[in-house]
Every structure is written in C-alpha cells, then in structure tokens.
Amino acid sequence: xxxxxxxxxxxxxxxxxxxxxxxxxxxxxxxxxxxxxxxxxxxxxxxxxxxxxxxxxxxxxxxxxxxxxxxxxxxxxxxxxxxxxxxxxxxxxxxxxxxxxxxxxxxxxxxxxxxxxxxxxxxxxxxxxxxxxxxxxxxxxxxxxxxxxxxxxxxxxxxxxxxxxxxxxxxxxxxxxxxxxxxxxxxxxxxxxxxxxxxxxxxxxxxxxxxxxxxxxxxxxxxxxxxxxxxxxxxxxxxxxxxxxxxxxxxxxxxxxxxxxxxxxxxxxxxxxxxxxxxxxxxxxxxxxxxxxxxxxxxxxxxxxxxxxxxxxxxxxxxxxxxxxxxxxxxxxxxxxxxxxxxxxxxxxxxxxxxxxxxxxxxxxxxxxxxxxxxxxxxxxxxxxxxxxxxxxxxxxxxxxxxxxxxxxxxxxxxxxxxxxxxxxxxxxxxxxxxxxxxxxxxxxxxxxxxxxxxxxxxxxxxxxxxxxxxxxxxxxxxxxxxxxxxxxxxxxxxxxxxxxxxxxxxxxxxxxxxxxxxxxxxxxxxxxxxx
Numbered sequence: 001x002x003x004x005x006x007x008x009x010x011x012x013x014x015x016x017x018x019x020x021x022x023x024x025x026x027x028x029x030x031x032x033x034x035x036x037x038x039x040x041x042x043x044x045x046x047x048x049x050x051x052x053x054x055x056x057x058x059x060x061x062x063x064x065x066x067x068x069x070x071x072x073x074x075x076x077x078x079x080x081x082x083x084x085x086x087x088x089x090x091x092x093x094x095x096x097x098x099x100x101x102x103x104x105x106x107x108x109x110x111x112x113x114x115x116x117x118x119x120x121x122x123x124x125x126x127x128x129x130x131x132x133x134x135x136x137x138x139x140x141x142x143x144x145x146x147x148x149x150x151x152x153x154x155x156x157x158x159x160x161x162x163x164x165x166x167x168x169x170x171x172x173x174x175x176x177x178x179x180x181x182x183x184x185x186x187x188x189x190x191x192x193x194x195x196x197x198x199x200x201x202x203x204x205x206x207x208x209x210x211x212x213x214x215x216x217x218x219x220x221x222x223x224x225x226x227x228x229x230x231x232x233x234x235x236x237x238x239x240x241x242x243x244x245x246x247x248x249x250x251x252x253x254x255x256x257x258x259x260x261x262x263x264x265x266x267x268x269x270x271x272x273x274x275x276x277x278x279x280x281x282x283x284x285x286x287x288x289x290x291x292x293x294x295x296x297x298x299x300x301x302x303x304x305x306x307x308x309x310x311x312x313x314x315x316x317x318x319x320x321x322x323x324x325x326x327x328x329x330x331x332x333x334x335x336x337x338x339x340x341x342x343x344x345x346x347x348x349x350x351x352x353x354x355x356x357x358x359x360x361x362x363x364x365x366x367x368x369x370x371x372x373x374x375x376x377x378x379x380x381x382x383x384x385x386x387x388x389x390x391x392x393x394x395x396x397x398x399x400x401x402x403x404x405x406x407x408x409x410x411x412x413x414x415x416x417x418x419x420x421x422x423x424x425x426x427x428x429x430x431x432x433x434x435x436x437x438x439x440x441x442x443x444x445x446x447x448x449x450x451x452x453x454x455x456x457x458x459x460x461x462x463x464x465x466x467x468x469x470x471x472x473x474x475x476x477x478x479x480x481x482x483x484x485x486x487x488x489x490x491x492x493x494x495x496x497x498x499x500x501x502x503x504x505x506x507x508x509x510x511x512x513x514x515x516x517x518x519x520x521x522x523x524x525x526x527x528x529x530x531x532x
Contacts, residue, residue, distance in 0.1 A: 215384070218334065221322045222322060222324065222334045225246075225384050226324065226332055227274070227275055227305035229247075229324045230245050230246065230254060230275070231329075231331045232260055232270060232272055232273075232282070233270070233271045234268060234269070234271075235264065235268055236263045236265040236267075237265060238265075242373050243259075243326070244260075244324070244326050244390070245260070246307050246376075246377065247304050247307060248295070251297070254282065254298065255389065255421065256294055257292050257375045257376040258288060258291070259375065260376045262287075269281070270282040270283070270296055280298040280300070283296060283297055285297050286428030286429065286431070286432040287428065288433070289358075289531070290359055290360065290434070291421075291434060291436075292348060292349065293389070293416065293434070307378055307380075308384070308385045309386050309422055310380075310381055310383070310387045312418045312419045315364060315417075317339050318338050319382070320336065320338055320381070320382050321336065321368055321388075322368065322379075322384075323335045323368040323370055323374060323378075323380075323413070324377050324378055325371075325374030325375070325376075326374070327371035328372065328373050329373055335368045337367040337369070338366065340412075341365035343362050343363075343502075344363045344364070344414060345360070345362060346360075346362075346363040346391075360494065360497045360501045361391065361414065361416050361501075362417065362501065363388075363392070364414065365414055369409040369411070369413070370390050371408055375391055375392075376390070376391070377389070377390045387415075388416060388417055389416040389418065390414075391415060393410075393413050393414065394410065394412035395410075417502070420501075420502060433531060436505075436529050436530075436531045437503050437504060437507065438505075438527045438528065439470045439527070440472060441454050441469070442454070442458040443455060443496065444456075445493045447481075450483070450491055451483040451491065451492070451514070452495065452496035453481045454478055454481070470526060470527045473525075474524030475522050476511075476513070480513045481515075482511055485499040485510070486509060503526055504526070505527060505528030506525060506526060507525070507526050509523065510522075511524065
C-alpha cells in the first residue's frame with residue numbers, strides 16, 4: 001500500500017508522533033506573498049546526538065513549497081504541538097505501534113504534566129519536543145504504569161492503578177473498616193452493659209456490724225419475742241378473719257382477742273401459724289366479750305416459746321414499746337412507738353342495736369402503728385415483756401375505734417392492760433368463764449350531764465339499785481351522780497363501767513357523788529357476775 005515510496009510511511013492524522021531520529025522535513029519554499037512561517041524547532045544538540053526531528057505537516061502540498069494550513073501553536077497544545085491541520089479529536093482507540101520498514105518502535109513516553117508550560121526556548125539535549133510529552137492512551141497501555149505528579153512534592157509518584165480501581169479499593173477498605181468497627185463496638189457495648197463499664201467499680205462500704213443487738217433495742221426485743229407470737233386464721237359458716245396471738249405457757253395456751261375468734265362460731269376452724277412457718281389446729285378454751293379476750297390451745301406442738309408477762313401498772317407515759325402482729329395478714333410485722341396515754345376508757349363491739357358484746361377497756365394508748373390483723377398481738381416494753389394486748393384503733397374514716405374499722409393506723413392504737421388480761425386468761429383457762437366486777441346499780445346511759453347518773457328505775461320496772469348489792473350496802477340511792485372513782489374523774493356511764501372493769505371482784509373502791517346538790521364520799525366492795 002505505502003511500499004516503494006521513497007519517503008517512508010505517510011503519517012496518518014491519528015498516528016502517534018515519531019520519537020526517534022528522522023530526516024528533517026524539506027525546507028519550505030517561499031510563498032508568493034512572503035516567507036511562510038514555520039514551527040519552532042528545538043536547538044541543535046550540544047552533545048553530538050542527532051537533533052529531534054519536526055514531523056512533516058500533513059495536508060495538501062503546493063508545488064514548489066509546503067505551506068502549513070495554520071499558524072504555529074506557541075503553547076504546544078497536545079497532541080498537535082507543531083503546525084498542522086486542525087483535525088477533529090481522535091476516536092477512543094489506541095492503534096498498535098507498527099515499525100516502519102523494520103525501524104524499531106520507539107519507547108513510550110509516560111511522563112506528563114498537568115499543564116505543560118509553553119516552549120519558548122531551546123530544550124536540553126535529548127529532551128523530546130512538547131507534543132511528545134503527552135500520551136492520551138498511556139493509562140491503558142500494557143506495561144506502562146500511570147504516573148502522576150503530586151502537588152507540593154519534588155518528584156513523580158506512581159499510582160496504584162487506574163483511578164477507578166483505587167476508588168474501588170478505598171470503598172472495599174471502608175466497608176471492611178466499618179464491619180470491624182461495628183464488631184468491636186458491639187462487643188464493647190455488650191461488655192459495658194453486662195459489667196457496667198470498661199473498668200471494675202468498687203464502692204466503699206462500712207465494716208460489718210457485730211452480730212446481735214442490744215436486748216432493749218427494737219431488734220433485740222423483736223428477736224426475743226417473735227418465736228412466741230402466732231398468726232390466727234379463722235373461718236366459720238358466715239365469715240372469716242385473721243388476727244394475732246401469743247403463747248402463754250408450754251402447754252399450748254394462746255391469748256388473743258375475742259373478736260378474732262368470734263367468726264369461727266361453735267363449729268368453725270382456727271389455724272395457728274408460728275413465726276417459723278409451722279401450723280397447728282387450735283380449739284377455743286374460753287372467751288369473754290365484755291373484756292374482748294379469748295384463749296385457744298394447740299396440742300401436739302413442742303418447743304413453744306411463752307412470752308413473759310410484765311406489769312402494766314408500772315408503765316409510764318413516754319415509755320418505748322414494740323408491737324408485733326399480722327396487719328392485713330402480713331405475719332411477723334414489727335412496729336415501735338411509745339406509750340401515749342394510760343387509762344383511756346375505750347368501748348368496742350356492739351355495732352348492732354341490743355348487742356351484748358360491748359367491751360369496756362381501761363386501755364393503754366400507743367402511737368406504735370397498729371392495723372387490722374394486729375388484734376390480739378402483744379405490746380412489749382423495753383425488756384421484751386408483754387404489757388398489753390393490742391385490741392383497737394381509732395380510724396380516720398369513721399372515727400370509730402372498734403374492730404370493724406378497716407382504716408389504716410393514724411397513730412392512735414389501744415391495748416388491754418396485761419394485768420387485766422392475765423386475770424381474765426387465768427379464769428378462762430381454769431373455768432372457761434371470766435367474772436366481772438359490779439357495783440349493783442343501773443345507770444342512765446342517756447344522761448347528758450357531767451358524771452354517771454344512777455337511774456331511777458331498772459330494766460323491766462325493777463329497782464335501779466340492787467337490794468343487798470355492793471351499791472346498796474355502800475349507801476348509793478337512785479338519782480345519785482357518781483363523779484369520781486379512786487380520785488379519777490368520770491364524765492359518763494361508760495367511763496364508770498371501764499373503771500370498775502379495771503378491777504377484780506372484791507376490790508374496794510372510793511367513790512365521790514352528788515345528791516341534791518351536795519357532794520358525798522363513800523367506799524364499796526366490788527361484787528361479781530359471770531361474763532359471756
């Protein structure tokens with residue numbers, strides 16, 4: 001095709017410029033209108049090497065002269081640095097370098113700069129012309145690594161591959177880093193959640209307290225008394241209930257309130273549970289509604305811990321006390337307080353009209369929390385001795401103090417003095433019945449004046465003062481108003497009954513009364529009747 005032509009291969013417009021030595025292009029002849037401009041040629045080599053050649057400018061030739069189609073490009077714009085035709089951009093391809101007539105293919109030039117400076121002076125010997133410093137296909141040439149210039153550095157740094165490949169490597173590395181970080185973070189988070197931190201925290205703590213407590217402390221009193229306190233679960237044909245009791249002796253006698261065992265009736269069940277969890281069936285030995293006390297007994301139980309009974313007459317206001325019971329069936333509940341008052345006249349029961357189960361108590365008042373379920377439990381002094389039987393509270397909702405009130409404690413609790421409880425318990429154990437002291441008169445419970453007025457007529461038209469009774473023998477007459485017992489003022493008939501019940505039959509009482517506007521004093525000996 002091009003063979004046999006003396007001038008060698010004809011340059012194609014997409015060909016790679018030759019880089020080896022070649023004959024200089026013929027000197028163009030002067031044009032008719034003046035000398036034609038030529039491209040700047042590099043200076044002659046100073047080392048004796050052949051000077052680089054300027055490629056022949058393709059295009060039509062004028063006979064006798066070769067004139068370029070445009071002015072020389074002083075900036076050496078690649079890939080057409082020298083004068084030549086403004087051809088369209090080459091297609092995206094890279095033709096293989098074919099030797100011309102056996103001439104070795106020139107080595108590829110891979111170095112380039114982002115913005116080559118215009119060539120305005122002679123190049124150093126062996127330096128290729130500007131249009132030979134750029135190869136648009138260099139990045140894809142086999143065996144020709146991409147070379148890039150790093151701003152701010154003095155050298156040329158080889159890249160790791162194609163830009164796309166580098167971005168892919170960075171992406172893969174970022175994904176791997178995220179996975180590793182997530183795994184490490186998850187492990188650290190799980191450890192922190194389980195152990196509360198990356199480091200072990202040890203909080204300061206006080207040294208241990210020696211085992212045991214002082215006997216007169218609340219803890220010491222509770223530890224001593226709890227083994228002797230029991231919880232009673234009572235069920236009958238119509239109702240059931242829960243209360244408290246405490247062991248009186250090693251025979252199995254347990255003291256509690258009458259209103260605790262009353263729901264069982266004549267054929268109900270009573271179960272006693274000890275503080276250690278053991279349970280036993282109990283039977284009623286005796287009960288008395290007037291004192292609101294009852295004694296039950298368990299059989300076949302060993303290792304009982306009877307509580308020591310104290311002396312309620314020695315109690316002073318302000319003395320510390322501890323109450324133990326099962327409020328709302330919470331067994332072994334311990335509360336503490338003080339004695340708030342003594343000789344509080346309290347009546348309970350008798351909610352229904354004509355009821356005979358009214359109890360009259362000359363009670364000990366305490367602010368130790370007492371709630372429904374505490375009934376029948378012990379009130380203990382600082383020596384862990386029983387000084388009272390918890391029986392009633394003043395309820396905030398109704399203002400009542402009976403066992404039927406279901407309000408919580410407001411700090412007004414009442415206990416039967418143990419001196420009275422001891423006497424009644426002994427009678428119930430020994431005889432099954434308790435005796436009540438009496439003065440043998442009928443009182444006017446509707447009287448609104450100050451004091452307890454003796455009625456003018458008894459029930460059913462009988463005499464208001466029993467003939468031959470304690471009152472008759474002492475000189476009491478119908479219509480008298482009793483104002484004090486043993487020097488303590490009484491303001492109504494209930495208070496007089498409470499003061500009398502606080503004594504034993506046969507005790508002597510000193511009374512003050514008024515009759516016809518005159519004050520009188522007298523002494524009488526209490527009589528006795530059997531309670532119910």
